[in-house]
Each structure stands twice: as C-alpha cells, then as structure tokens.
Amino acid sequence: MSDQSTNSIAFVASGDIPQSPPPALEAGAVKWMRENLFSSIPNSILTLVALALIYKIGMNTIPWIANGVWNTKSLAECRDVLDGTVAGCFSVLTERWNQLLYGFKYPSDQYWRPNLALVLMLFAAAPVLFFDLPRKLLTFTAVYPFLAFWLIWGGPVITPIVALLGCAAAAWVFNKYGKANFALGFFGGIVAALIVWKITGFAIPESTDGTWLQAVASRDLGGFMLNLMLGVTCVSLSVPLGIALALGRQSSMPLIKGICVVFIEFIRGVPLITLLFVASVMLSYFFPPDATVDLFLRVVIMITMFSAAYIAEVIRGGLAALPKGQYEAADSLGLDYAQAMRLIILPQALKISIPGIVNVAVGLFKDTTLVSVISMFDLVGMIRGPILAATEWNGVYWELLGFAAVLFFIVCYGISQYSQWLERRLATDHR
Amino acid sequence: MKNSVFFGAMAFAGLAAGAASAGTLDDVKARGELNCGVATGLVGFAAPNAEGEWEGFDVSICRAVAAAVLGDATKVQFVPTTGKTRFTALASGEIDMLARNTTWTFSRDVDLKFDFIGVNYYDGQGFMVPKELGVSSAKELDGATVCVQTGTTTELNLADFFRINGISYEPVPVETNAESQQQYAAGTCDVLTTDASGLAASRTVFADPTAHVILPEIISKEPLGPLVRHGDNEWGDVVRWTLNALVAAEELGVTSANAEEMAAGTSNPEINRLLGSDGSLGAMLGVSDDWAKNAILAVGNYGEVFEANIGEETQIGLSRGLNAQWTDGGLMYSPPFR
Numbered sequence: 001m002s003d004q005s006t007n008s009i010a011f012v013a014s015g016d017i018p019q020s021p022p023p024a025l026e027a028g029a030v031k032w033m034r035e036n037l038f039s040s041i042p043n044s045i046l047t048l049v050a051l052a053l054i055y056k057i058g059m060n061t062i063p064w065i066a067n068g069v070w071n072t073k074s075l076a077e078c079r080d081v082l083d084g085t086v087a088g089c090f091s092v093l094t095e096r097w098n099q100l101l102y103g104f105k106y107p108s109d110q111y112w113r114p115n116l117a118l119v120l121m122l123f124a125a126a127p128v129l130f131f132d133l134p135r136k137l138l139t140f141t142a143v144y145p146f147l148a149f150w151l152i153w154g155g156p157v158i159t160p161i162v163a164l165l166g167c168a169a170a171a172w173v174f175n176k177y178g179k180a181n182f183a184l185g186f187f188g189g190i191v192a193a194l195i196v197w198k199i200t201g202f203a204i205p206e207s208t209d210g211t212w213l214q215a216v217a218s219r220d221l222g223g224f225m226l227n228l229m230l231g232v233t234c235v236s237l238s239v240p241l242g243i244a245l246a247l248g249r250q251s252s253m254p255l256i257k258g259i260c261v262v263f264i265e266f267i268r269g270v271p272l273i274t275l276l277f278v279a280s281v282m283l284s285y286f287f288p289p290d291a292t293v294d295l296f297l298r299v300v301i302m303i304t305m306f307s308a309a310y311i312a313e314v315i316r317g318g319l320a321a322l323p324k325g326q327y328e329a330a331d332s333l334g335l336d337y338a339q340a341m342r343l344i345i346l347p348q349a350l351k352i353s354i355p356g357i358v359n360v361a362v363g364l365f366k367d368t369t370l371v372s373v374i375s376m377f378d379l380v381g382m383i384r385g386p387i388l389a390a391t392e393w394n395g396v397y398w399e400l401l402g403f404a405a406v407l408f409f410i411v412c413y414g415i416s417q418y419s420q421w422l423e424r425r426l427a428t429d430h431r
Numbered sequence: 432m433k434n435s436v437f438f439g440a441m442a443f444a445g446l447a448a449g450a451a452s453a454g455t456l457d458d459v460k461a462r463g464e465l466n467c468g469v470a471t472g473l474v475g476f477a478a479p480n481a482e483g484e485w486e487g488f489d490v491s492i493c494r495a496v497a498a499a500v501l502g503d504a505t506k507v508q509f510v511p512t513t514g515k516t517r518f519t520a521l522a523s524g525e526i527d528m529l530a531r532n533t534t535w536t537f538s539r540d541v542d543l544k545f546d547f548i549g550v551n552y553y554d555g556q557g558f559m560v561p562k563e564l565g566v567s568s569a570k571e572l573d574g575a576t577v578c579v580q581t582g583t584t585t586e587l588n589l590a591d592f593f594r595i596n597g598i599s600y601e602p603v604p605v606e607t608n609a610e611s612q613q614q615y616a617a618g619t620c621d622v623l624t625t626d627a628s629g630l631a632a633s634r635t636v637f638a639d640p641t642a643h644v645i646l647p648e649i650i651s652k653e654p655l656g657p658l659v660r661h662g663d664n665e666w667g668d669v670v671r672w673t674l675n676a677l678v679a680a681e682e683l684g685v686t687s688a689n690a691e692e693m694a695a696g697t698s699n700p701e702i703n704r705l706l707g708s709d710g711s712l713g714a715m716l717g718v719s720d721d722w723a724k725n726a727i728l729a730v731g732n733y734g735e736v737f738e739a740n741i742g743e744e745t746q747i748g749l750s751r752g753l754n755a756q757w758t759d760g761g762l763m764y765s766p767p768f769r
Contacts, residue, residue: 076746079638095481104483219510281516284523375471375511385511386479388609389472391746395636397613 074392103222154213218296222377242311267309280374314356318349358419455666467493468526504729548671555649578620680732
C-alpha cells in the first residue's frame with residue numbers, strides 16, 4: 001500500500017501551505033464597512049446621507065470653534081477682530097469665567113473655599129461610591145457635610161461643630177439602643193440631638209465679624225457651584241428619604257402607610273417649578289420678614305422632597321421585584337423587621353433599583369437649573385440674567401449655552417458611567 | 432374650633448407682617464441697608480458687571496435712595512426679581528422698594544395695592560424692521576410677520592394697532608426677549624416689536640446695527656417707575672422725593688460735579704432748599720438735611736444717570752425724547768422743592 005502511494009501520487013505536501021490573505025472584500029476596513037455601512041441598498045443610502053450631514057455639520061462647527069476669539073473685552077470688539085468671518089466669541093467665557101462658576105457675588109479672594117470643598121467632596125464620596133475602599137474612610141464622609149458647610153458659608157467655626165455634636169449624640173444614642181429597639185433608638189437619637197443643640201446653641205455668636213472665614217450669605221452663592229451644591233445635597237438626602245418612604249408605603253401600619261402614600265402622590269402630582277415658587281415666594285408671606293428660613297435651605301427641602309418621592313417609587317419597584325420567599329426566608333431566620341430589611345431585602349432591592357435611582361439623580365441634577373426661575377443665579381440663571389444683560393455681551397448665545405451644556409454633560413455622563421460600573425460590580429447572579 | 436385656630440394663625444401672621452412693615456423708613460435705618468428689587472438682568476437698566484457690581488438705570492435709583500436715607504450709596508442689598516416674583520417680593524416685605532422697569536397701570540396701582548411713586552422712564556412700544564425692507568412707517572406693514580412676546584401687553588397693543596389701521600399681520604409668538612432677537616436676526620419674522628428702549632438695546636446686538644431701523648410710530652404708553660407698598664406713605668414720600676430731587680437737580684443745573692460746591696449756598700433759594708443749606712426739608716422727610724446732596728453726589732442728577740446708562744454715548748444709544756426735561760419739550764417735571 002505504501003509504495004503504491006509513493007509512485008502513483010505526483011505531489012505530496014511536505015509542509016503546511018502558507019496561509020493566504022483573505023479576499024480583499026472580506027478583510028480589514030473594507031469588510032467592516034461592507035458589513036456595517038453598506039450591507040444593503042437602504043443602508044448604503046443612509047450611510048451616504050449621514051456622511052453628508054456629518055460633513056456639513058463639521059464644516060460649520062469646526063471652523064466656528066477653531067477660529068474662535070478668546071481674549072476680547074466685548075462682543076463688539078470680538079466682531080472687529082473677526083472682521084466678517086463667522087466664528088465663536090469665546091471671550092465671554094474667559095472674561096466671565098468666575099461668574100459662570102461661582103456667581104457674581106461670592107467674594108473673589110475666597111474662591112479657594114468652594115474649590116477645596118469640591119476636592120474634599122471627592123474624598124468624602126469615594127468610600128460611599130467605591131465600597132472596596134477601607135471602611136474607616138467613612139469617618140471623613142460623616143464629618144464632611146459640616147466641614148463643607150463651614151468652608152462654603154464661612155462664619156463662626158462653632159456653628160458646624162455644634163451641629164456635628166448634635167448629630168454625634170444622635171448617632172451614639174441610636175447605636176446604643178437602636179439594635180435592641182429601632183423606634184427607641186431612632187426617636188431617642190432625635191431627642192438627644194435636640195438636647196445637645198439646645199445646650200450648646202448659646203455658644204454660637206450672633207455676629208459673624210472677625211471669624212476665620214468670612215461669612216458668605218446664601219444669596220451670594222451662584223454659578224455652576226450652586227448647581228453642584230444643590231445636586232449633591234439633594235441626591236444624598238433624597239436617597240435615604242426615598243428608601244424610608246418606599247418602606248413606609250409597604251408598611252402594614254395604616255397611619256404610616258397613609259402618610260407615605262399621600263406624600264408621594266401629592267409631590268408627584270405637582271410640578272417642581274410650583275414647589276420652588278412656593279419655597280421662594282409664598283413662604284415669605286407666612287413668616288415675618290426677618291424670621292424666614294434660608295432660601296438655599298428652602299430650595300434644598302423642596303427639591304429633596306420632590307426627588308425623594310420619585311426615588312421612593314423606584315425603590316418600591318425594586319421591593320416588588322423580590323420574590324416573596326426572600327421575605328419569608330428572613331422571617332424564618334428570626335430576624336426582626338429592621339434586620340431583615342438591612343441584611344436581606346434592601347441590598348437586593350437597591351441593586352435592582354440602581355438604573356432607576358441614577359435616572360432620577362441625573363434628572364434632579366439637571367432640574368437644579370430651574371432655580372433660575374426664582375431668581376437664584378445658578379449657571380443658567382447667570383447666563384440668562386446678568387451676563388446676557390451686560391451691554392458688552394448682549395447677543396452671545398451659542399457660546400454660553402454650549403458651555404453650560406458641556407459642563408452638565410461631563411457631570412451627567414460621569415454619573416451614568418459610575419452607575420454602569422456599579423451594576424457590573426454588583427452583578428452576582430451569574431447571568 | 433380648628434377653623435378658628437387657623438384663622439387666628441392667619442390673623443397673627445398678617446399682624447406680624449403688618450407690624451414689621453409699619454415703618455419701612457425706620458426699618459431701613461435700623462438695618463443700615465436698603466433692600467431694593469431689580470431685574471435679574473436687563474441691558475442698560477440693571478445688570479452686574481464683570482466685578483459683580485450692579486449697575487444700570489434702575490440700579491441708580493436704588494443707590495440714590497440709599498444715599499438719601501443712609502448717606503451711603505453702597506448700602507444696598509440688590510434683590511434680583513423676575514417678572515413673576517417681583518410683586519410678591521414687594522408685597523411680602525422682602526424688598527423695601529422695586530425699581531424694575533415696571534409699567535404703571537391702574538390695576539397694579541389699585542388692585543395689587545402698590546404705590547407708584549413717579550416715572551423714571553417714559554417708554555412705549557415700537558417696531559424695528561430691516562432697512563432693506565424699505566418701510567418708513569408702521570402703517571405700511573400690511574401682511575408682515577411680527578415677532579412678539581406672548582402673554583405681554585405688547586401682544587395686545589399689537590393686535591389693537593393693526594385692527595385700528597385695518598391692516599393684517601401674522602404673529603410669530605416667542606417666549607423671551609433673547610429668543611425674539613434670535614428669530615428676528617434669523618429672518619423668521621420681518622418685524623420685531625417690544626418697548627422702544629428694548630428695541631434700541633436689541634439693535635446694538637446685531638452684527639450690523641445700521642441695517643435695521645426703528646419706525647417712528649410708538650403705539651402704547653409704558654410709563655416705567657419705582658414702586659413701594661401701599662399704605663406706608665412716609666416711606667413712599669422718601670422714594671418719591673428722591674426721584675424728584677434727581678429730576679429737579681437737572682433742571683436747576685446741579686450735577687454730581689458741582690453739588691458739593693453749590694451746597695455751600697447759592698443765589699438760587701430753590702437750590703439751597705434742595706441741597707439743605709436753607710430750610711429743613713430733610714427733617715420733614717425724616718432723613719438728614721443733606722439727603723438730596725448725597726443722592727446727587729452718589730449717582731448724579733437725572734440727566735447724568737440717563738446719559739451714563741442708556742444715553743446716546745452708551746452702546747444702547749437712546750435719545751432723551753419724552754424723557755427730556757419739560758423745559759426741553761419732555762415730560763420730566765418735578766414739583767417744586769418748597
């Protein structure tokens with residue numbers, strides 16, 4: 001058999017045939033384009049139309065940005081420099097940079113304070129957002145709100161310390177009694193905080209002169225700083241409030257359930273702008289002129305209530321998605337209500353709710369621009385009011401609003417990317 | 432029972448608010464600061480500059496009142512108000528006076544319970560068209576598309592004007608002044624209509640202002656003035672006579688440059704009474720005798736305020752027109768200081 005094969009077969013391969021390149025139409029960029037862009041006649045037409053559009057938009061915007069003017073003092077001067085060419089007048093951004101970021105009344109030699117607060121916020125938020133970090137960092141997170149308050153508003157250092165002492169007392173009482181009896185710990189904590197504030201409150205001086213950090217009034221805050229402050233404060237307050245409301249709505253106690261249902265349905269039935277008007281305008285009718293609550297606080301309360309109602313419904317969806325067996329399993333382990341929620345139910349329900357919560361958070365952050373309607377000068381308020389009304393800059397729209405869009409996009413895209421990371425990180429269901 | 436508690440609380444709140452605003456003049460003096468409501472931003476009338484200092488035509492009135500009452504034009508807390516929040520801010524006592532290009536109308540004066548203390552700018556609705564349209568009178572605008580802000584008196588005046596003249600138009604409703612500028616510049620409408628001062632300000636925004644003309648017809652009366660709460664006449668007098676002092680100062684030739692010198696005494700007894708070197712008009716008003724001098728030194732007389740903020744030398748370039756002194760054929764007329 002073997003010699004037959006050596007004689008009768010003319011060619012025997014002595015090695016591998018070298019691999020030939022794939023056909024030109026099936027390789028590289030050509031293949032990719034053929035499959036993705038020109039796979040059929042309608043797709044080819046769409047591709048060509050899209051390319052033409054991209055070309056047209058690019059041809060208009062790229063020179064507009066590239067030829068932009070960055071260092072003039074007014075729109076008229078800008079037009080002189082441009083001399084007929086169509087290009088952006090970005091000088092308004094450089095000249096009003098600080099106003100766009102901090103508003104027009106924050107003392108300019110104090111800008112380091114909000115800057116520092118922002119940097120510290122990243123450190124404070126890190127252990128909450130990335131739970132692989134050491135848990136001890138949470139101590140700083142707990143202290144941060146008081147530190148940030150002092151940095152941004154200034155005034156006597158004793159104010160945030162008193163507030164911190166009250167909260168610390170509440171936390172201590174809750175830790176001591178809350179494990180055994182949740183209600184006792186909760187209400188005991190509130191009472192303890194009130195007592196501490198009452199006792200130590202006298203230490204707060206009336207006058208704000210001669211403090212380490214110059215006091216800044218709430219109405220002097222503005223610009224993108226105000227958007228960030230409102231966004232961060234309201235999101236971090238409305239998530240716990242939303243959880244409480246969602247649990248309350250599922251409660252078997254009619255009073256608690258009733259309160260939560262009425263609150264959620266009322267807030268969801270009213271536009272945010274109406275609530276803001278009530279906060280800024282109507283409340284001052286009911287208080288004597290000097291006894292009003294701080295405007296920033298009023299707005300924070302309103303936005304927090306608004307988003308808490310939405311977050312509550314998102315979390316209720318997460319709770320409803322859990323199989324009944326999970327609740328029964330918790331009961332069969334002998335866990336009480338607080339333990340069952342904390343250890344079994346909420347970790348699963350919150351994981352399901354992440355996309356919804358992030359959705360509300362992004363919406364809330366963008367809704368903070370609504371405060372411009374009640375004459376607070378956030379980023380959009382600064383643009384629509386003072387900057388466009390300045391004789392030098394009246395008529396500059398695209399540059400300013402485009403800048404605002406870029407700032408908001410950066411933050412919102414960041415939030416969205418974080419939530420996707422979080423979902424991947426928590427994906428324990430071996431899908 | 433519940434109702435009576437509720438009404439009791441309301442009555443108490445009303446009393447508290449009433450008690451707090453009983454003497455605005457005393458409140459302002461005690462506070463050492465004037466709370467003045469202004470626009471959130473209106474070219475030439477009120478806007479913070481790059482350093483964050485408020486400036487503008489309406490802002491100067493606030494500063495003049497602060498100078499008259501407190502002797503210091505910088506002791507003003509400017510409270511920015513929108514068209515929606517301005518009246519509630521004043522009624523609730525959040526601001527002591529409102530100087531926000533507000534038209535003096537019957538219902539605002541009577542029904543909303545405010546006192547307009549005078550007029551600091553006589554405005555009226557006008558039309559702007561591109562020069563290439565070749566229109567010289569608003570009556571030639573038959574069939575034109577008109578950009579107009581919705582929900583304003585402007586919109587109603589426009590309809591009236593075209594009906595009276597028996598010509599047709601097509602409205603292009605827009606929401607804000609900025610939007611109407613954009614629409615007009617993009618050619619969506621042939622005609623832009625709003626207050627004449629606003630038209631002049633808008634025209635400066637366009638790349639080539641000379642390509643647009645403001646037609647001579649003024650089709651409405653828009654007397655803009657500062658206002659205070661109804662029922663506090665002492666405070667109303669202070670604001671009213673501060674404005675009158677600025678107007679009278681221009682008539683009498685008192686400027687921020689020569690007020691100090693004239694305050695030493697002049698041969699004109701009215702100037703002496705105005706500047707406090709003769710008589711005690713300030714004491715009658717409840718302020719210091721050099722109140723008018725302080726106001727004039729701080730912002731200048733009416734003519735100076737006008738020229739510095741919206742006059743022909745500025746980018747807005749408004750001529751005095753109706754706002755000239757009565758001696759020059761305008762409507763600015765101060766009652767005598769006697």
